[in-house]
Amino acid sequence: MRPTPNNTELREDSALVENLFSKEAIDAFEQSIQSVPSDYFENFPEQVLTNIRKNNKKAKIVKLLPFLRVAIAASVLFFAATAYLFYNNRPVENTMASISIQDVSNEEIEAYVYSNELIAEVDWQDELNKVGLDAEQPSSLLNKDSNKLNN
Amino acid sequence: MQSDQFLITQFQAAANKEACFTELLKRHQQKVYYQVKRMVTTHADADDIAQQVWIKVWNKLDGFKMESEFGTWVFRIAYNESLNFLQKQKRNNSRVSTNDTLAYEHATAESDLPKSTEVKIVLESAIKQLPEKQRIVFIARYFDALPYEKIAEIMGTTVGGAKANFHQAVKKIENFIRKD
Numbered sequence: 001m002r003p004t005p006n007n008t009e010l011r012e013d014s015a016l017v018e019n020l021f022s023k024e025a026i027d028a029f030e031q032s033i034q035s036v037p038s039d040y041f042e043n044f045p046e047q048v049l050t051n052i053r054k055n056n057k058k059a060k061i062v063k064l065l066p067f068l069r070v071a072i073a074a075s076v077l078f079f080a081a082t083a084y085l086f087y088n089n090r091p092v093e094n095t096m097a098s099i100s101i102q103d104v105s106n107e108e109i110e111a112y113v114y115s116n117e118l119i120a121e122v123d124w125q126d127e128l129n130k131v132g133l134d135a136e137q138p139s140s141l142l143n144k145d146s147n148k149l150n151n
Numbered sequence: 152m153q154s155d156q157f158l159i160t161q162f163q164a165a166a167n168k169e170a171c172f173t174e175l176l177k178r179h180q181q182k183v184y185y186q187v188k189r190m191v192t193t194h195a196d197a198d199d200i201a202q203q204v205w206i207k208v209w210n211k212l213d214g215f216k217m218e219s220e221f222g223t224w225v226f227r228i229a230y231n232e233s234l235n236f237l238q239k240q241k242r243n244n245s246r247v248s249t250n251d252t253l254a255y256e257h258a259t260a261e262s263d264l265p266k267s268t269e270v271k272i273v274l275e276s277a278i279k280q281l282p283e284k285q286r287i288v289f290i291a292r293y294f295d296a297l298p299y300e301k302i303a304e305i306m307g308t309t310v311g312g313a314k315a316n317f318h319q320a321v322k323k324i325e326n327f328i329r330k331d
Contacts, residue, residue: 003296010296016321017293020328021274029274030294033188040198044180045173048205055206 155221163213172212176205179222183229189290190233192275200236204229219304227305230287237283277324288313289320 018026155175162171183204188197207228215224278286287306291297292313297305302313 007298010292010298013292013317013321014296016318017324020277020321020324025274032275033185033192036184036194041180041184044184044201045176048176048202048209049169049173051202052206052209 156217159212159215159217159221163215172209175208175221179225180205182222183225186226186290186295187229187233189278189294190286191236192279196236200229200232204232207232223301223304227307230291230305234283234287237286241283273328277327280327281320281323285316285320285323288316289324292317 153174155178158171158175162168162175180201184197184201187200187204188194191197191200204225208225211228215221278289281289284306288302291302291305292299299310299313299317303310306313308316
């Protein structure tokens with residue numbers, strides 16, 4: 001319902017409008033404005049609160065996003081730094097490679113060669129035995145080979 | 152019954168926020184809804200806008216300094232939301248939609264509609280053809296009987312500006328009706 005004009009200026013302004021429209025028209029207009037679905041105002045507060053709660057949840061997620069990006073970037077940097085340090089500080093497996101030949105004495109070299117010579121000789125005899133030849137008879141080796149070649 | 156100021160203070164102290172807000176909403180929801188509906192006329196639009204208004208009230212209530220009455224402050228938000236809606240509707244070229252034009256033409260032609268419906272449609276169409284700010288001032292002044300000082304505060308304009316808007320609105324409605 002329209003409030004009753006309570007001062008002169010308001011009454012004058014109302015009269016201007018009521019000159020244009022009948023009371024019937026204005027009442028019909030107001031009636032259409034006042035018609036709402038049943039229980040609309042009873043349910044309206046809960047609808048508003050539901051929307052507010054939904055918006056609050058969305059706002060929390062949006063507020064976390066910048067921190068999430070920073071956290072991801074920090075994790076990537078951390079792993080990259082850890083991997084770099086890990087691979088750079090690994091102990092060298094082949095210590096022999098880092099030793100310069102000048103640091104090795106003649107006696108050590110000779111001992112090494114002698115010990116490997118014996119191993120090499122044993123390996124060589126084993127290979128010859130496999131093909132039925134004898135390392136003690138080198139000439140037989142040569143003749144056989146040359147005969148093979150001539151034929 | 153606790154005053155609006157008390158409920159707002161409780162809300163701002165984060166004590167029973169939802170309960171305080173719900174109480175404030177229940178006190179003012181009908182006035183807000185009717186004011187919005189006079190401007191946009193359909194229930195669906197009025198409902199959408201009213202929901203937006205109260206969500207904004209919730210978000211801004213912590214910063215409300217109580218320099219004006221709570222009702223005036225809410226109406227200001229309601230009018231701004233309605234204004235935004237009407238301007239958006241205008242941009243979409245549907246300020247006076249085809250349906251409204253047909254309804255007006257049907258009402259002003261010889262028809263079998265009840266007389267009250269005819270004049271209601273004419274009045275609705277007359278209000279709808281007003282520019283948004285004049286529409287708001289016209290409705291606030293005539294239907295809500297608000298003083299010009301309050302209208303000026305709500306609209307963020309001067310008292311003289313609000314008066315001018317009202318009288319221009321009345322003249323435009325008169326011209327609209329006399330066109331027939």
